[in-house]
Amino acid sequence: MKRPTQIYAAFIDNPITALGTTTVAVYLLVVIGATASLGDAAAACTTWPICSGATNDLTMAVATGHRLLAFLTGVLLLATTYAIVYGDTSGRVTAPIAVALVLYPLQMAHGALLSITAGSPPIPWLHLGFGLTIFGTLVLALAWQLEYETGSADEPLHSEDMECANSELSSVATILSEQPLGTRLKGRMFAYFQLMKPRLMWLLCLVAVAAMALAAGSALETREILLTIGGGVLAIGASGTFNHVFERDVDRKMSRTNDRPLVTHQLPKRNAILFGIALTVLSTIIFLQLNSLTAALGLIAILFYSVIYTLVLKPNTVQNTVIGGAAGALPALIGWAAVTGRIGITGIALAAVIFVWTPAHFYNLALAYKEDYARGGFPMMSVVRGETTTRKHIVLWLGTTLAATTVLIWFTQLSWLVAVTTAFVGIIFLWATIRLHHEQTKQAAFRAFHASNAYLGAILLAIVVDAIVI
């Protein structure tokens, strides 16, 4: 058990702990502030700085809790400033912290205005705006300090530096042809299943279902859910299949992908193309049962992933992950369109969360498979800009994801369930990312990758329950 003086020393001597703790505290404040409950609480408690009224009332407890946390966070910010001024820190960190120090009292003043106007101040969104700006400055300071303490000047890799991964691929096709018919058939069916990239499906389908739940609430029909998931699974399968066809030559060079069905000749290329076309047609027919916009968006998603991402972005630009995130964000628009027949602002807000989450998700794999990607000749962030920069970008995109989720909560009036989930799983994701900076191993990158999936999965589930049940 640490004594309070030890905690104090760890905080003051360790700017990363100080910045990390304050960032988390600000995030908790912002998230609580974004929920509808605080609006009610401000209306219920119109005195400042102390809340007067019935203390056993839940809204009063939220208001009081928010104020106590705001006070504590102010103290943490001052302690962090002290740690930065007197600790071993990157010079760059000073500027964002100075901005946070200026904004914090303004935020408190606006909080007071919120209370005395019973939750209806002149510019209502300013409180969230200031809160997110303070959060942004702390995330930036944390990313820079992590870079300063754990970074190194790593050189970019070039594909010609890497030796070829698969000098000798065992001929899986020959082995298969010697097996009994039943086993061969099973093997072939599994190969088609692999083409569909089944591991991506659960999360992409959950994105669509969350968008549907936001659009329809408790009126969401089972038929709509089944058709959307059915069309979605086939569309993702089609995208994955075309991706396997287009990448079969580079997949051969990478150890992660050199056992794929088209590399090992388990399936002929022609069959895979026909399979992809069949899946595209089937998914379009299913989506058409909902409406034509959903079907059109499904086709756009398949085209975007198979052609724009796979052929244009992935082999040519370091921004492939960022722009490619649009493919994964499209299911949010598909889900919204499936219910409403239109593209709505809430669907776009959910799509934005997925879009900014994608680099925080994938850059972990770009680190873990850096040599492999270099061998394949892909200009991934870790390959062309190095590991230090990639780790920094993970922190920045994670911060952006947490901020975007908060805006979504505020905008859609989601309840405490999503707020508690984003705070809880978001802290785990941030913790995994900070550990990645210190450990710099493959295992740490996979931990952060799984944390990214757990984050999005948990948030989406919470949105579904919140929108349908609460």
Ligand code: HEM
């Ligand atoms: C540019 C965008 C993206 C890239 C480059 C990317 C890349 C990858 C890669 C290479 C894998 C395979 C990991 C492995 O081989 O071990 C993977 C797994 C996965 N991705 Fe992504 N991804 C992207 C976007 C998305 C999106 C938008 C979603 C869903 C919303 C998603 C969900 C998943 C899931 C669920 C897995 C499987 C995780 C597991 O098996 O534990 N990805 N991703």
Ligand SMILES: CC(C)=CCC/C(C)=C/CC/C(C)=C/COP(=O)(O)OP(=O)(O)O
């Ligand atoms: C609804 C619908 C049709 C959605 C399709 C969008 C889709 C499949 C998004 C997945 C995101 C993505 C870019 C994964 C990585 O592929 P990668 O090529 O980088 O992975 P690899 O190296 O394993 O091939």
